[in-house]
Amino acid sequence: xxxxxxxxxxxxxxxxxxxxxxxxxxxxxxxxxxxxxxxxxxxxxxxxxxxxxxxxxxxxxxxxxxxxxxxxxxxxxxxxxxxxxxxxxxxxxxxxxxxxxxxxxxxxxxxxxxxxxxxxxxxxxxxxxxxxxxxxxxxxxxxxxxxxxxxxxxxxxxxxxxxxxxxxxxxxxxxxxxxxxxxxxxxxxxxxxxxxxxxxxxxxxxxxxxxxxxxxxxxxxxxxxxxxxxxxxxxxxxxx
Numbered sequence: 001x002x003x004x005x006x007x008x009x010x011x012x013x014x015x016x017x018x019x020x021x022x023x024x025x026x027x028x029x030x031x032x033x034x035x036x037x038x039x040x041x042x043x044x045x046x047x048x049x050x051x052x053x054x055x056x057x058x059x060x061x062x063x064x065x066x067x068x069x070x071x072x073x074x075x076x077x078x079x080x081x082x083x084x085x086x087x088x089x090x091x092x093x094x095x096x097x098x099x100x101x102x103x104x105x106x107x108x109x110x111x112x113x114x115x116x117x118x119x120x121x122x123x124x125x126x127x128x129x130x131x132x133x134x135x136x137x138x139x140x141x142x143x144x145x146x147x148x149x150x151x152x153x154x155x156x157x158x159x160x161x162x163x164x165x166x167x168x169x170x171x172x173x174x175x176x177x178x179x180x181x182x183x184x185x186x187x188x189x190x191x192x193x194x195x196x197x198x199x200x201x202x203x204x205x206x207x208x209x210x211x212x213x214x215x216x217x218x219x220x221x222x223x224x225x226x227x228x229x230x231x232x233x234x235x236x237x238x239x240x
Contacts, residue, residue, distance in 0.1 A: 002046040003129050005104035009041040012088050013111045014079040015056030019216050024111050025062045029228040035066040036114035042067055043118035046125045053092045055079035090194050108184040112215045115227055116182040124183050124205040134187040137201035139177035140209040180212035
């Protein structure tokens with residue numbers, strides 16, 4: 001709870017991942033992937049409940065063992081490749097309301113972003129609830145600048161992707177950011193419905209790119225394992 005507002009965290013974890021099969025429970029750095037997001041939510045100073053939304057019995061068992069709360073399984077129709085995350089979130093919030101649990105804000109923690117820390121979540125919560133906005137998204141700076149991006153036309157020629165001046169020196173490029181998927185926070189009012197786009201949050205929370213690494217391929221796993229090992233080395237130095 002923060003500023004007398006009840007805060008719910010939802011971790012959506014379906015079983016049908018394609019790029020890395022069963023990736024939500026694959027072991028990375030000695031822990032199932034979903035465990036990092038569960039720990040992140042549980043270690044937050046402000047989150048009141050951490051709910052894992054899944055249709056998969058195996059994910060449910062692993063999540064429960066790691067401290068996640070699974071009050072019900074998600075319907076199969078909300079766990080298809082074509083299913084939208086917002087539909088799963090709205091279902092979970094409404095189902096909890098039917099069970100007598102009502103919250104003021106919802107934090108979405110994607111299980112595929114294991115390097116995000118609880119202090120990031122707490123800072124984001126503070127920033128949103130101290131503002132006049134109703135939603136927040138985490139963003140990280142883009143270094144592959146869109147000024148340099150091109151598309152190939154049907155005739156084989158390349159043209160600028162955007163109508164921007166490509167003669168600008170690189171050091172003069174304006175800073176640009178991407179929605180990185182690490183943290184989404186939404187006020188649970190009448191605007192929170194299945195028509196909402198989570199990526200359209202107006203208030204940004206800027207994160208260092210390494211903390212937003214999203215696991216979609218086996219290479220991403222290697223990258224995360226590298227960062228986890230570096231974190232352990234730093235912790236070992238501090239213990240000396």
